[in-house]
Amino acid sequence: MSDTQTLFALVAGATETAAIDGISAAGADPALMAHTPSADAEILAYGRPVRAPVVPVSPSGCPTPAVVTRAARERVDFESVVVDAGLAEPTGAPTVDVGAAPGGDVRDPEPVPDAGGIFADARRFGADLPAERLVLAETIPGGTTTAMGVLAALGERRAVSSSLPENPLELKREVVDEGLDASGLARGGLAGQPTDAVRQMGDPVLAAVSGLAVGALEAGTDVLLAGGTQLATAGALVRHAGLTADLELATTSFVAADDSADVRALASENDLALTVTDPGFDARDDHPAMAAYLAGEAKEGVGMGGALALADEAGVGMDSIRDAITAVYDRVTGEAAP
């Protein structure tokens, strides 16, 4: 470690949209889901939950992708930072403040009233960060629905992925249509107005991620968007802000295989260079964490696809990552025992 080469920034926040029944699997139940971003931040920073009362799991028990990202970090040793983009619960992870509060329901007229302020603060921070390459990741339950809301407001294709094996796309579209109505918007009504699109149809994480990306790109820093359709939406926001600089998107094979999302089209339509990483979980289909991904759960999140791409670039084999996943999983679930 000396001057920072690659900095992995996890942008963590909340949206009330997650409380809509059937929208998200990012927590065992709605009350615990509010702790998921705080716990994810701790797992990334420390390798286990610290203040958060739970290890985030889906209702069926699939552990958070933070386990995979932390495993990659333990093998690649990249530096990380957590940005508080509206956390709903306290976290023991150190966080950078961008003035964000938890977001409201996308069906409200204005779920992120201060989207412009968050974007501006994040943009300054992105420009100032001493990194040659900034990797941007998210953790926000309900975030694919707000991403769909933003895509609709921008007039982009509104296909998004899901942490559920069966993507509740119909429900998401109904929710987004209700949000457009509440905001008095037609589809595409906010093309070229990215912060307004987030303010009326998004979540605070999208405001911060797009601000960080714009600031970093303007400062000449390389940016890797680490995630699936939410990060692709952040890429669309960057494009609607008028930036044409090179921009990478790295996601998992699980998102890429999700036909309901079509991340490839979303990437190509927004000029994002897509990398798809396959962690080879079929080689360990007896392990509860990896088997759940093979069954279609979680798919991505906490920058999992980007972290795997960093491991790949560093020449760390996926067999080594899988070993690290089992170690982190054992540590994390051991801590969770009563």
Add this chain to the structure above:
Amino acid sequence: MSDTQTLFALVAGATETAAIDGISAAGADPALMAHTPSADAEILAYGRPVRAPVVPVSPSGCPTPAVVTRAARERVDFESVVVDAGLAEPTGAPTVDVGAAPGGDVRDPEPVPDAGGIFADARRFGADLPAERLVLAETIPGGTTTAMGVLAALGERRAVSSSLPENPLELKREVVDEGLDASGLARGGLAGQPTDAVRQMGDPVLAAVSGLAVGALEAGTDVLLAGGTQLATAGALVRHAGLTADLELATTSFVAADDSADVRALASENDLALTVTDPGFDARDDHPAMAAYLAGEAKEGVGMGGALALADEAGVGMDSIRDAITAVYDRVTGEAAP
């Protein structure tokens, strides 16, 4: 990096006491001094200031000891975290929140109204941190004066060190006497009541450091207090909280050589195992950063003595640390150029 072995926690905050003319050299002038803890946190985290508008220097130009601590971190690669114990200005470093606001003037009746809450929050966090050894450091201009205030309230010897070559001890004693009067206290009036002593005579950093130490010790984590008389005061607070566990204090040879402070007596009276580390700056007395320390400036801060002790334990020679200091100094001051 896997599970954290040693975690270096920088506890950063503010006290209005620093604004008293002649009290502190932790900034080029009083307005810039308010940014010193925020900048120190950034230098520790990133190796240079990010959001803070300045590189902290004394009025004569001595750079902040954060340069030395960061240099040690670049050679030893220990993990670090910043605790926001009442920062007065924004920082780009990620911080952990313990509910602290900047402290008032020690001459006020109650400069840290929520000392009990900060202590309790820090204690929980100290107990939960996944480290085998917690190293605690401070950055708070004016902090030796509030330390003296707390020592007076506890009835301990009230000799403290200074970031100035000539320790303004008489001024500090007058200020502390005024504080005791304002709080209606006699010397020793709050022996055995550590959080009350901080509430009436201290600063929010002392509340957080002592809480972190107590929580960590109660959880069986080793604690190293990294600093001079302020950290020794935190050690006294731990003792007045009734804990008798082993507790280390590591400081620099510059503090140990300061007869006005007598850190050895303060350590021994509070049963703190003292380590004194000499970075051998006389071998580089042509370098502006190191020459200033030889002339009696700064002496300690940002855990400098503890960071040097970690380097020593890791077998990293002081010649290597001095080389790293020149590299960090060049990077930091290069950034500061217009």
